[in-house]
Amino acid sequence: MQKSPSNIGLFVAALVIGCWATSITLLMQWHFSFSNPLVYVLMLVQMHLYTGLFITAHDAMHGTVSPDKGLNNFVGYLSTFLYASFWYPQLYTKHHKHHSHVHTHEDPDYHQGSFFAWYVQFIRNYLSIWQIVVMAVVFNILKIWIPQPNLIMFWVAPSLLSTLQLFYFGTYQPHKGEHNNQHFARSQRRNHLAAFFSCYFFGYHYEHHESPGVPWWRLWKVVKSNPR
Numbered sequence: 001m002q003k004s005p006s007n008i009g010l011f012v013a014a015l016v017i018g019c020w021a022t023s024i025t026l027l028m029q030w031h032f033s034f035s036n037p038l039v040y041v042l043m044l045v046q047m048h049l050y051t052g053l054f055i056t057a058h059d060a061m062h063g064t065v066s067p068d069k070g071l072n073n074f075v076g077y078l079s080t081f082l083y084a085s086f087w088y089p090q091l092y093t094k095h096h097k098h099h100s101h102v103h104t105h106e107d108p109d110y111h112q113g114s115f116f117a118w119y120v121q122f123i124r125n126y127l128s129i130w131q132i133v134v135m136a137v138v139f140n141i142l143k144i145w146i147p148q149p150n151l152i153m154f155w156v157a158p159s160l161l162s163t164l165q166l167f168y169f170g171t172y173q174p175h176k177g178e179h180n181n182q183h184f185a186r187s188q189r190r191n192h193l194a195a196f197f198s199c200y201f202f203g204y205h206y207e208h209h210e211s212p213g214v215p216w217w218r219l220w221k222v223v224k225s226n227p228r
Helices: 008-027 038-061 069-084 088-100 115-126 129-142 148-175 192-199 205-210 216-225
Strands: none
Touching: 008 038, 008 069, 008 148, 038 069, 038 088, 038 148, 038 192, 038 216, 069 088, 069 148, 088 115, 115 148, 129 148, 148 192, 148 205, 192 216, 205 216
16 A cells, blocks of 8 residues: 555545535435436436545555545545445455456456456455445435435435446456556546546546556546656
8 A cells, every 4th residue: 555645635535525425415305306307417426426435445545545544544444335335444455456466367356258247247246245234224224214216316326326437437448358568457538527527537547557656636647747
């Protein structure tokens, strides 16, 4: 794990988590109609914020949230739990195994198959019975006070869609097929606006593997200085 030289990453992490918390709190109180197109727009916004939670946890795995190791890891634990009741140490181990054994049979993120088969393998590799039980318990407790449609549209659906977003832009597109570089990775076409909205610059994946100690919010600068 790298070590962040400043607490700017902590501010960014707090901003992402705060936006997610504010959004989901307000959406849980919204009396909406399924015929309202704004419902689906806000569901996608919430999906993007869920992805932000995971990307924040990912930064923690690389030690780029805070120079204080305890605080850095706390953000990792909190972000992964809020995302989908993930156990941070398990994700930490698997993610660093991905970096150490990228594009091999020992890489937990790699699969030689179609998009759908790879996605199923990706989910099976990270999802546990423990998570499902915890989330089911939380769902059934929350629905005592929160309408079930709100929970489904703004809590369940966005987190599930977020796994597709993360998988497609952060695993499948960068690592599929053959590669002629040491990281077995490619980056999406240089467009910083599209890169942010697609997956918090995580589509600049070659640069991430080349410089894993660079947080997501600075990846675009690495790309800018890389004459590819």
